[in-house]
Amino acid sequence: MHIFDYSFLDEGLLPAEIVNLTATITAFNAISDTRKESNKSIYTELEKIARVQSVKGSNAIEGIVTTDARIKQIVDGDSAPLNHDEREIAGYRDALDEIHSKHDQMSFSENMILHIHETMTNLAGYELSGKYKTEDNLIMEIDERGRRRVRFTPVSAAETGEAMQQLVLAYMDARDNPKINKLLLIPCVILDFLCIHPFSDGNGRVSRLLSLFLLYKSGYDVGKYVSFEEQINESKDFYYEALQESSIGWHTNENSYFEYMKNFLSMLYKCYKELDKRFSTVNGKKLKKTERVEQTVLNSMLPVSKAEICDILPDVSPSTVEAVLGKMVKTGSVMKLGQARATKYVNAKYIK
CATH class of the missing domain: 1.10.3290.10 (Fido-like domain)
Structure with missing residues (x-):
């Protein structure tokens, strides 16, 4: 043994x-x-x-x-x-x-x-x-x-x-x-x-x-x-x-x-x-709310959902989070994964 x-x-x-x-x-x-x-x-x-x-x-x-x-x-x-x-x-x-x-x-x-x-x-x-x-x-x-x-x-x-x-x-x-x-x-x-x-x-x-x-x-x-x-x-x-x-x-x-x-x-x-x-990211009080949303996604090695971002940033409205995510997808800085409620977002550099 x-x-x-x-x-x-x-x-x-x-x-x-x-x-x-x-x-x-x-x-x-x-x-x-x-x-x-x-x-x-x-x-x-x-x-x-x-x-x-x-x-x-x-x-x-x-x-x-x-x-x-x-x-x-x-x-x-x-x-x-x-x-x-x-x-x-x-x-x-x-x-x-x-x-x-x-x-x-x-x-x-x-x-x-x-x-x-x-x-x-x-x-x-x-x-x-x-x-x-x-x-x-x-x-x-x-x-x-x-x-x-x-x-x-x-x-x-x-x-x-x-x-x-x-x-x-x-x-x-x-x-x-x-x-x-x-x-x-x-x-x-x-x-x-x-x-x-x-x-x-x-x-x-x-x-x-x-x-x-x-x-x-x-x-x-x-x-x-x-x-x-x-x-x-x-x-x-x-x-x-x-x-x-x-x-x-x-x-x-x-x-x-x-x-x-x-x-x-x-x-x-x-x-x-x-x-x-x-x-x-959460503690970055000098950043604008839109910048904090951006940093939350870009700094995460794991895909995050809109709901998770709202949990991390409780003082940022869901509509603001959604608008920033939409803009980031359009610019190509993040990739959108999944559909409907299963949708998550990840920094594009982590997607091969």
Whole structure:
């Protein structure tokens, strides 16, 4: 069985890119903490948007989708889920809300992980909701010809309980080591969780919820204001490449965590950059309202809807937002995606 040991994080032999990313993220986090104290209303609006994008993004990675309008209705509790996919979406909403609101009272443990899985899957009627897998599973992929191949063989069902126990104990041991940077520890734990693949279904979504939880416990709350899940969804090909690269040789303890660590930290860095841009836009009191609308769209790496812009800029009328968006589409500075209520706008430079 794989030996869970994070002592390599205490050896100081980390790639310079990872060390630099960690330092930059730490600096961004300190700036955000300072801003948040004196700009609570702005952060409250950003939180509302991120909540919807997190639920949408994490489920979209797994192919669980519905319209943007339905996502918002379900996340806001304005409508009950109507089918299996929407029950999956509502379940993720419930688990996400619990982590956002109760992380201070929760501890990383097997019971906590099982509880998060149960909360996430209960509405969808999973037979093994909140329980480890009872049969061995495989991580497969399908090539362009429709042929399946095994991408990774996780821990067997018989060994899952012991593996999860060792994972939690190894995390606790490393967490209590003052020489180990907690931010570097998180992606290592998440990679090991994904290699165990303890559940018959929902492992990817649980891994993202655990990422947010462990970030909270380590003092990083950016995922509350900019969707970490959506960043992964936007670059999921790179995410899966990093995951595969770092899982090679995992069973025999010959794998390297560095590619997955770098990808994880890069996604987190993008979240802080996005938060910085959104804050600067919303807080740009010297700019005209039309300029603030323009900057909101141009500074966002993700497509944004008219409604989301109105949420970010509550003092700007919807008619003004609509007029500015129309002008920007005509000049070609932004691209219009989707139709009717699903319409979103994105900086043209992000469209290849």
